[in-house]
Amino acid sequence: MCLEATPPPPPSVTRRGVLAGAAALAGTVAVSGTAAASSAGEAGAAGAASSAGTARGGGTPAGGDLVIRGGTLLDPATGEVTENAVVVIERGTVRAAGREGTVAVPQGAETLDAHGHWVLPGLVDAHIHLSTAAEARDAVRQGATSARSGSTTFYQDIAVRELARHSPALAPRLTAAGVFVTPDLGDTVLADPDLTPLARLGDGVRSAEALRRVVEVNLARGADVIKTRVNERAGLPEQDPLAQVYSYEQLAEIVAAARRRGKGVLCHSYSEQGCHDAVTAGIRSLEHGAFVGERTLREMRRRGTYFTPTLTAIAGLAESTNPILAERGRAYLPVLKRAVLAAHELGVPLAAGTDSSGGTVRPIGREVELMRAAGLPALDAIRTATTGAARLLGVDRSVGRLTRGHAGDAILVPGDPLTDVTLLKNPTRVIRAGIPL
Numbered sequence: 001m002c003l004e005a006t007p008p009p010p011p012s013v014t015r016r017g018v019l020a021g022a023a024a025l026a027g028t029v030a031v032s033g034t035a036a037a038s039s040a041g042e043a044g045a046a047g048a049a050s051s052a053g054t055a056r057g058g059g060t061p062a063g064g065d066l067v068i069r070g071g072t073l074l075d076p077a078t079g080e081v082t083e084n085a086v087v088v089i090e091r092g093t094v095r096a097a098g099r100e101g102t103v104a105v106p107q108g109a110e111t112l113d114a115h116g117h118w119v120l121p122g123l124v125d126a127h128i129h130l131s132t133a134a135e136a137r138d139a140v141r142q143g144a145t146s147a148r149s150g151s152t153t154f155y156q157d158i159a160v161r162e163l164a165r166h167s168p169a170l171a172p173r174l175t176a177a178g179v180f181v182t183p184d185l186g187d188t189v190l191a192d193p194d195l196t197p198l199a200r201l202g203d204g205v206r207s208a209e210a211l212r213r214v215v216e217v218n219l220a221r222g223a224d225v226i227k228t229r230v231n232e233r234a235g236l237p238e239q240d241p242l243a244q245v246y247s248y249e250q251l252a253e254i255v256a257a258a259r260r261r262g263k264g265v266l267c268h269s270y271s272e273q274g275c276h277d278a279v280t281a282g283i284r285s286l287e288h289g290a291f292v293g294e295r296t297l298r299e300m301r302r303r304g305t306y307f308t309p310t311l312t313a314i315a316g317l318a319e320s321t322n323p324i325l326a327e328r329g330r331a332y333l334p335v336l337k338r339a340v341l342a343a344h345e346l347g348v349p350l351a352a353g354t355d356s357s358g359g360t361v362r363p364i365g366r367e368v369e370l371m372r373a374a375g376l377p378a379l380d381a382i383r384t385a386t387t388g389a390a391r392l393l394g395v396d397r398s399v400g401r402l403t404r405g406h407a408g409d410a411i412l413v414p415g416d417p418l419t420d421v422t423l424l425k426n427p428t429r430v431i432r433a434g435i436p437l
């Protein structure tokens with residue numbers, strides 16, 4: 001059975017209503033206006049436009065003025081460590097950073113005493129599912145000041161993205177993925193009237209036309225990136241994570257539909273064949289990827305495809321009370337750690353993501369800890385949640401460092417993270433757009 005070849009309504013017609021509905025589901029106040037359009041990397045409007053902390057509607061900055069003083073500043077990009085550092089944030093953006101005495105401090109500015117602490121840029125969770133305002137708040141307060149959605153059921157992530165633009169203390173700056181491009185949409189067909197015709201497809205979302213429809217509806221609703229899958233889920237005991245659900249040709253159709261609008265695709269994957277099909281189809285990042293092999297990793301390096309292993313999620317399976325999931329987690333985690341180290345040694349770009357969902361937000365610092373446990377040097381592990389993840393999201397000019405022009409997002413930890421990365425799991429203080437939380 002085919003779908004009518006009817007394009008979805010243009011964003012200018014539908015965006016406001018969808019945002020209002022998604023905002024209600026996310027427990028937020030509905031926002032007005034239309035989302036800014038930009039295709040800088042994956043992030044589009046979610047990254048660069050919001051990184052300066054500018055709220056739409058009058059151009060009022062949604063950021064604070066703050067001076068962080070006396071801490072030890074780490075620049076993940078260079079590895080440079082500056083003791084007795086000063087970071088000056090104005091209107092949510094870093095205006096200057098350096099050693100005390102070399103940076104002009106505005107008179108009367110609010111000051112945060114960082115003596116005895118290390119100061120790092122806010123962390124980036126490159127794979128997280130934020131469906132409520134409470135989850136968004138938990139993520140940012142645990143240090144994830146920027147994030148990329150791994151999809152939501154009813155476009156809640158788009159509402160969270162708008163919440164972050166207006167009220168940065170309540171949510172990470174977010175790259176939104178909209179709804180999952182998957183064979184069985186389930187209740188997601190109710191997310192938008194233009195998805196409801198898919199409910200009558202006996203074989204699910206598999207034809208080229210159906211795949212394009214979900215991508216096009218997502219993009220019309222303001223998604224910054226597209227999320228799909230090549231394998232079944234590891235977190236459901238009745239599913240086989242090595243079973244492939246989309247072919248190379250189907251994945252290529254999804255990628256092509258996204259690329260026509262300048263967007264990238266992240267792909268849930270586990271099996272080596274599935275990983276290889278996804279990478280050669282042109283995805284931007286491989287998610288999970290426990291059994292990714294050397295041939296695929298070499299192809300990823302050649303193409304610049306990112307690897308987001310979500311070690312935190314797989315480690316969580318090992319702690320499950322379900323015996324099938326627990327055994328799966330115990331079996332997959334060491335395999336995935338070896339894949340992460342192999343990727344790092346081959347030069348495949350890595351990004352940190354927790355795959356948090358279902359009301360439980362895990363600290364992004366835990367993913368850094370597991371990257372380190374997989375064999376990455378401490379600085380490289382930290383980069384996966386700062387400069388590396390920022391590049392994946394296309395926001396590296398505004399996120400991942402505390403230098404002039406970057407976002408005024410920071411975390412304070414009570415010691416040297418280059419010696420002990422576990423400190424990142426429990427930041428002493430989080431600053432979001434110049435606002436201490």
